[in-house]
Amino acid sequence: MVCRRCLNIWMTQPWLQRLSWPIRAEESGIRPSGTSRRLEGLIDTIHQAQTLEELQAVIISLRDLYEVEHLIYHSVNSTGQQYAALTYDPTWVEKYTADRFERIDPVVQGCYQRFNPVDWKQLDWSTKSSREFLEEARTAGVGNQGLSVPIRGPSGQFALFTVNHRCDDPAWRKFSRHSVQELLLVAHYVNQKALELERGTDVVPGQPLSPRETDALTMLALGYSRARAAERLNISEHTLRVYIEGARFKLGALNTTHAVARALVKGLLVV
Amino acid sequence: MIASYAITEAPLLRYLYADALSTYPKLRDTMFRDRAAQFKGRLGWDVHVNRAGEERDEYDLMNPLYVIWQQPDGSHGGSMRFLPTLGRTMVNDHFSDLSDGQNIESPLIWECTRFCLAPGAAAKVSGALMLGGLELGLGHHLTHAVGVFDHRMVRVYRRLGWGPTVMGSTGQGRDAISVGLWEFTPVIRTGLLQRTGIGRDVSRHWYDRAFNACKSA
Incomplete structure (x- = not known):
């Protein structure tokens, strides 16, 4: 890799x-040393990916590297076409798509049209529909903590790169404080690659x-x-x-x- | 309850995306009118002012994030506008010759433009806006802001303790417009808090209510 x-x-x-x-996270002992080197290797793998399947494999490796429950990249272009590379249970993805949960998912609703990274705690989970959605998500293995990076791409493309985890608030604060900056970069690199692969052979050089x-x-x-x-x-x-x-x-x-x-x-x- | 009453009556910094401005119509309308007064009126920039007397441009349509000083009566005291440099920005669209033909693009750099003060705004407003900009950058783990501004403002920014590094300028004297960089570093905060008389907790509260409010019941 x-x-x-x-x-x-x-x-x-x-x-x-x-x-x-x-590398603050390593210096402070939050992450084992060498993690950044492994992350650099994974970023190189993102750049080298030739297919969406390879990108999916990188998403799984990134999840393992960060030792979190889930990692989700989800893109919608201006014509409504969707692409996702994620680690959620396929049954949950199927249900989410079939029930069109994106219309009530506070993460999608709260991040759309934004460009700052959003902690899930900032979102409005108070409505009845979002509570029910949350309950279903939890049952499907979605963790209680999340950090989503909204990405505004070319011609109205919108993507979300999310790290999801199950832990208490102090542990999550520590993780997100140390990782958000590199997650911002990784999110954009994954998005660039996904856009490039979607365009197929018509690759725009960097x-x-x-x-x-x-x-x-x-x-x-x-x-x-x-x-x-x-x-x-x-x-x-x-x-x-x-x-x-x-x-x-x-x-x-x-x-x-x-x-x-x-x-x-x-x-x-x-x- | 007393605390929240006091907070809504006092002047405050708001961090608002364009699509949230409609919640504060007075703040929105006075902001765009004050921008007309500053950029068309006082600075004589070549900007468009609509029939309502408001200065709005194409970047206001891209759902930017505004940092706005709200007066006790709910009107605009000063503001500035942020956009991510990976999308369209004024610096890259119109002023790249000032940065050596170099487009400035990074997920860790946002553009800051339309730094504006209401006519007769209190002296501390410009410092409060700088503080808001700093909180925004530090809170979102950015490295720099890049901005387009009236060159004479460099002195004002420096006096406030957070001067930009000027990358380039165009025009002479009164007409000089510059592109500059601000580095987001926490050491700036203490000075800005002191100069504006704003407490650390108050500044944090303004930021948190915009970005860290726990809305789940």
């Missing part, structure tokens, strides 16, 4: 490790790195600190960070190190 070439770069280029952004983004990553790949790199490029450190941020997203990377590794693998940097 791990991209062998990226792993090789990790092992042969020890300086890459110095670039790594602090955006190329801009010259500034290439410059910024090259400096980091050469081992410059952020401050030195900014100085060399004659820009402020904040501006540099935004170039790196843009590059990270275009490369579909988890962090700066991963972005540099992916750019090197793709042959985008000359160092």
Whole structure:
């Protein structure tokens, strides 16, 4: 499951490790060390997926990595076509679809038209229909905690990426505080891949790195600190960070190190 | 009950998506009118003002998230508008030449535009809005906000203790418009709380009622 070439770069280029952004969850002991490396590998697998079945397999691996009950990616495009990759019990999915639960599901109703990550506690579960829905969901093995990332895609596409778990509130707060930022990234990478696979052979290539983004990553790949790199490029450190941020997203990377590794693998940097 | 009575009467920050503005018609109408007064009137920007005297643009139709300072009488005291940079944004649609031809797109960066103050707004309103923006970014684990603003505002933002990094500007003097970046970092919060005289708990309460309200019975 791990991209062998990226792993090789990790092992042969020890300086890459110095670039790594602090992995708070690992430092604080919430997650076993090495989780981020495994997540990077899984993100590489997302990028390499050729079929929706492979994407489904990644969703299951992500669920296992986060050690949560369920992970759900659900997309609806402007013509109402739906696609989902998820770990729910198939009987529940069937019932949900047949009964058109999306019309009463507070998660769908509360996240539609939003763009901030939403904890399920923020949602309105007070109506009779949503209480009944909740009861059925629980019976079907859906956990009591959830965090959903709404995604606004091109031409009215809407997707939800949800982590669902069964635990008490303090444990959930701890998990979501430490994971929400990387979940935001993973959600968008899964969505990009799903859109690409849906388009079939008519694949739109990813955006190329801009010259500034290439410059910024090259400096980091050469081992410059952020401050030195900014100085060399004659820009402020904040501006540099935004170039790196843009590059990270275009490369579909988890962090700066991963972005540099992916750019090197793709042959985008000359160092 | 006394507490909730006091809170509804006092001025407050609201975080509202466009589709929730209809719940607060006075706040909505005065906001768009104050925007006309600021951007068309005081700044002379090339913006469209409708027959109702409101400044609204295409980005207001994309269900943006507004941070709004509400006066005790329910009217608008100041506001700004957020959109995710993965969708359409003003910076990427119209000002990418100011950021070196570079589109700024990331799930961790939101765009902030239309920073507006009502005519005669109290001095603390701009600081309160900055505080709202900071809470929004920190609360949603974002790294930066990117904004388009009147260049003279840089001084105001700096004085408030949270200046942007200017990426580029266009126009001269009074007409200069800039694109800049704000980094979301918790160290800014203390200064903004002090300058505005807003308590940490109050600021948290405003944020929580918008994003962390436990609505389940």
